[in-house]
Structures are given as structure tokens and as C-alpha cells.
Amino acid sequence: MSAFVPEAEPEPEPVRGFWQRRSLRWQVMVAVIAINLCAALAALLVVIANARRATEAEMTASLVVAERLVEETVQRLAGSHGGEASLAQLPLHISGLRHVRIAVEDMQGRIVDIAPEAGDGGGDRDEEVPGWFAALVTVDAGIRDVPVVEGGRVVGHVRVSGEASDEVAEVWSDTSDLAVLALGVNIAILGALYLVLGRLLRPLRTLSVGLSELEVGHFEHRLPRPHVRELAAIADRFNALGTALNAARADNARLNERVIHVQDDERRQIASDLHDELGPCLFGLRANLESVERLAGRVEPDLGRRIGERTGTMAEILDRVQGLNRRLLRQLRPMALGHVPLAAVIGDLVADFEGHSPEHRFHLAVEDVAERYPDSVELTVYRCIQEAATNALRHGDARNIAIGLRAADGELRLTVEDDGVGMAPRAAPGLGLTGIGERLSALGGSWRIVAAEPTGTRVEMSVPIGGDQAMDKVAAQ
Structure with missing residues (x-):
């Protein structure tokens, strides 16, 4: 399923005469x-x-x-x-x-x-x-x-x-x-003509249904080959088109998945460099600042005071740099992914939301989830929860946010529901959710946004477990 697109306002049907409205x-x-x-x-x-x-x-x-x-x-x-x-x-x-x-x-x-x-x-x-x-x-x-x-x-x-x-x-x-x-x-003659026309026009109705199937992305749909030579040629071209579109979609899915994996590998490498290289450097700077601060106590009071002021300023800057580094690491890739169970990582993410938004209540329910999944699956689930919850806090004016994650039928199913004001009719999702939809589509997953009862918004997402399974699912469509 491709990225979510809001339902468009239907175009008014052009005014046609009585004769044009007939079959x-x-x-x-x-x-x-x-x-x-x-x-x-x-x-x-x-x-x-x-x-x-x-x-x-x-x-x-x-x-x-x-x-x-x-x-x-x-x-x-x-x-x-x-x-x-x-x-x-x-x-x-x-x-x-x-x-x-x-x-x-x-x-x-x-x-x-x-x-x-x-x-x-x-x-x-x-x-x-x-x-x-x-x-x-x-x-x-x-x-x-x-x-x-x-x-x-x-x-x-x-x-x-x-x-x-x-x-x-x-x-x-x-x-x-x-x-x-x-x-x-x-x-x-009219009876025979009625029957013959019905037989001749039936492939056209079948073609119309087939085009509707292609319009919604069912490229695997095929038309039966009629006995009329001209109509049979049209059916052959339609089936060839469906095969080509299905192959193109499979190629795009493989390409998108490869892009996702390349991006994840780059993010992982950058996060590893930040953690392994920049982290120790920042730690060393802090250790040296503390050492300078201790040495400042041994000099004359006036010089010690000035050195203390400088080291305090440098410590504040260092705190901001370390905080920025942690945020970058969290955005690029949580370091806990791949090292601790997925449920624990999601729990830490929810706890982080609760710590930054204490006036909101979060409810987390995890069912039948294994400890480990492919790296792309775990990161996708993490990003989905992160983006949906952020939207609920930032745009939905929600007080309660319920997050559910469970494994069923070879896929992880995620729901994020809030009690906020909900999305405006015909409103398009933001860039964050659109990006999440593209990521899910690349992995063979799906998503949709529906209205919650009695108020609020419900985001439903699913991602196949395993990249190979995702690709098999895409190729079979």
C-alpha cells in the first residue's frame, strides 16, 4: 500500500444530455x-x-x-x-x-x-x-x-x-x-441484436472494471481473453500493461527498500561515530574542566574566581553540546535498538515522552512481541510511534495517548490513538507522517488515519516482519 493520500473532493460530473447518459x-x-x-x-x-x-x-x-x-x-x-x-x-x-x-x-x-x-x-x-x-x-x-x-x-x-x-x-x-x-x-432481430450486443459489450464492461482495479493499485488483475479478435487484442494489451506495472512496482519496492537500508546503515554509522568518537571527546573535555576547576582552587582568589567563571561557562556549553549529541543520536538511531528487546526500547521512548510532557497521560500495551526483529523493522516501529505521538502532542491537543503494539499474521500492528481535536476534514497529513508512509510502503507495510471515538485521531500501521517477507508480499501483489 502506498503512502496515505487524503480522499479528494469528487469532481462534479459534467452535465450531459439524455442521450449521452444512456448505455x-x-x-x-x-x-x-x-x-x-x-x-x-x-x-x-x-x-x-x-x-x-x-x-x-x-x-x-x-x-x-x-x-x-x-x-x-x-x-x-x-x-x-x-x-x-x-x-x-x-x-x-x-x-x-x-x-x-x-x-x-x-x-x-x-x-x-x-x-x-x-x-x-x-x-x-x-x-x-x-x-x-x-x-x-x-x-x-x-x-x-x-x-x-x-x-x-x-x-x-x-x-x-x-x-x-x-x-x-x-x-x-x-x-x-x-x-x-x-x-x-x-x-x-431485436432480441438477437440485444443478446449479441450484450456479448460484444461485456468485455468492455470487464475492461472498465479492470481499469478501476489498476486505478486503485491492483496491478495483478487480469482480463479474460474474449473471442472477438479486436477486443482480444485490447485485453492482451491490458494484461501486458498490468504485468509491466506490477513488475515496475516490484522494482520500485526493491529499490525503496534498498534506499531505506542504505539510509539506515548511514544513520547507524553516523550515530556510531557520534557515540564512539564525539562522546569520548566530550567526556574528556568535561574531565579536563573539572581538573581545571580543582586547580583553580590552589591559585590566588581573584584568579581562581575568574578561572571558575570561565570553566562554568565552558561547562554550560559542554552540557548543551552533550544534550545536542544525545538528541542527534536519538533522531538518527536509538543506540538501544538491536541491543535490548524492542518492547523495552518502546517503553523507554514512552517514558521519555512522559518526562517531557508530564501533563499528558500515555498508555502502552505490547502483546506477543518478540525480543528481536530485523533492524529495519524495529527502527520503523520506533519512528512510527515517535512521529504519531509527537503529532498528537503538537497538533492534536490531546490529553491521553494510547499506544498498542502486537504481532499477528506475520506482521507488527501498531495503533496510536488520542482524544484530541482530530484532523480537519480533507486535511493532508504532514511531512513527518508522509515520510513514515513512504518508509512503510518501501517495506511492504500499510497505514491509515481514521477518526477515533468519540473524539481524536487513530493512526493504524502495519509492517511485515522481515525484509525478505516484505519483499515477497510486494512481489506477490
Whole structure:
């Protein structure tokens, strides 16, 4: 786990239109449905145009045939009855014609009779056809008027008008059957398209999940290889990227750990030099000052007093130098690390905090901790406690600080909890904690800052026990 980074304020999602918020599958399906609706509308317009032309041609032909039949029938009846054709007999001889309506009228315009159409006994088909469709298809074929002559004078008329109901019903029947077939085919096509799009887009959703995993640092995540060639190439590149990032992280972890060890070795060497070289020198100076102070008592009083003042000043400076040396040793590396048990070193650190801050209360709990750990582990635990406790005293305004350290599952788990004011929302950790986080990350450890209950801050840290184990953990991620 990398160094702690506070949660950033989420960026507002850009305002997008209704269409952009929909999924790709939804957009494709809507586009296909829209295309099918346009095609259906165009097909309906073509069907209506063709039906109007066919109906007009059929009506015209039917009127011509019906007009000739009526004329021949009128002449035949007039010849067989001695020139006296009966208007009442005409409907019996001119019935059964399709697509026309024949009405026999007398001279006063009264309808004597109406000849039945072919198929009239089979039911009224007009009720099956919607009015809007009939209005679109029906055409005006005209009216033909055939006079009925009886005894040399006109006694009536036979009015032949076009009747498109049968033709419209046939067109409607064909159109509705075709529409049902087209609807079924389109439903099947849309269902197949829905399934195919789901199969094609599933790798994209998997890719999105994979990118999210990479974003949070899970470089070991791999994508299954889809059957689509183009998507398979994308999955291969993603997996290669994950492998490269994982290898780079492992290399960085090894480099960081090496840097940590080099720094620790340098600090150890500097601390050893300060302790072994500067310490004895300071001790020698103090011993000589004490000797000079004793010799000053043997000289005349005035000179002895001045020598005493000078030696006192030099002793104060020497005290400050020795104090500075001890602080440098403590900052570089506590000399007790590696020589006494870790719990005892931590206890001395807590006692040192109590001595410098007597108004604060410290609680230390150590469980299942071994006496010795690798040098880098012990120093990291020491620095973590030192930095977290210092922050609680300096910035948290805490009265009580609880420190817990225990070994579990191959790692040391450390908690430092205080009852102070806590961290401000969205506040970034300081340089000290950030440095601690980088050190933990280099050793394969982790850390986080959470709010304590009811108030305060809780810092949780963990570090694998042993540098080799830490590196194995990092490489396995």
C-alpha cells in the first residue's frame, strides 16, 4: 500500500444530455428501432400508393365491364319483351358484379331496386378495415349512367358507381398479414441484436472494471481473453500493461527498500561515530574542566574566581553540546535498538515522552512481541510511534495517548490513538507522517488515519516482519 493520500473532493460530473447518459446497447437498440419505424412508415406509404393505383385500375376496369353488361342486358330485355323492358326485372340479370354498385332509378330519381354485389351474403367486410386506411386507399372511379328505353322512350336509368370496399379489404388483409410478419421478424432481430450486443459489450464492461482495479493499485488483475479478435487484442494489451506495472512496482519496492537500508546503515554509522568518537571527546573535555576547576582552587582568589567563571561557562556549553549529541543520536538511531528487546526500547521512548510532557497521560500495551526483529523493522516501529505521538502532542491537543503494539499474521500492528481535536476534514497529513508512509510502503507495510471515538485521531500501521517477507508480499501483489 502506498503512502496515505487524503480522499479528494469528487469532481462534479459534467452535465450531459439524455442521450449521452444512456448505455451503448440502449443507444444501438433505439437507433435500430427508429430505423425500423422509418422503414415501416416508408413501406406503408409504398403499399398505400400501390394500393391506390391498383384500386383505381380495378375500379375503372370494373366500371367498363359493368357498363357493357348493363347495356347488353337492357337491350336483350327490351328485345325479348317486345321493346318493353321492366325496370323491376333488371336487378335480377345484372347482379353479382364486383367492385361496382348498381342502382335502378325511375324518371323521378327514385331508386326502384339495387342489384346485390358479389359476395354480399358473406358478411360486411367494411367493418374489418380501419376507417383511416380505407380513406387513404379509396379512390373516386366515377359514375356511369345507362338509360333504360321502353317503347322508344326513356323510362329510367341504371346508375353504375365504383365500390372499392372489396379491393380495400383485400389490400388491408395483405397489409396486416405482412405487418404481423414484419413485426415478428423485427422482434426476433431485436432480441438477437440485444443478446449479441450484450456479448460484444461485456468485455468492455470487464475492461472498465479492470481499469478501476489498476486505478486503485491492483496491478495483478487480469482480463479474460474474449473471442472477438479486436477486443482480444485490447485485453492482451491490458494484461501486458498490468504485468509491466506490477513488475515496475516490484522494482520500485526493491529499490525503496534498498534506499531505506542504505539510509539506515548511514544513520547507524553516523550515530556510531557520534557515540564512539564525539562522546569520548566530550567526556574528556568535561574531565579536563573539572581538573581545571580543582586547580583553580590552589591559585590566588581573584584568579581562581575568574578561572571558575570561565570553566562554568565552558561547562554550560559542554552540557548543551552533550544534550545536542544525545538528541542527534536519538533522531538518527536509538543506540538501544538491536541491543535490548524492542518492547523495552518502546517503553523507554514512552517514558521519555512522559518526562517531557508530564501533563499528558500515555498508555502502552505490547502483546506477543518478540525480543528481536530485523533492524529495519524495529527502527520503523520506533519512528512510527515517535512521529504519531509527537503529532498528537503538537497538533492534536490531546490529553491521553494510547499506544498498542502486537504481532499477528506475520506482521507488527501498531495503533496510536488520542482524544484530541482530530484532523480537519480533507486535511493532508504532514511531512513527518508522509515520510513514515513512504518508509512503510518501501517495506511492504500499510497505514491509515481514521477518526477515533468519540473524539481524536487513530493512526493504524502495519509492517511485515522481515525484509525478505516484505519483499515477497510486494512481489506477490
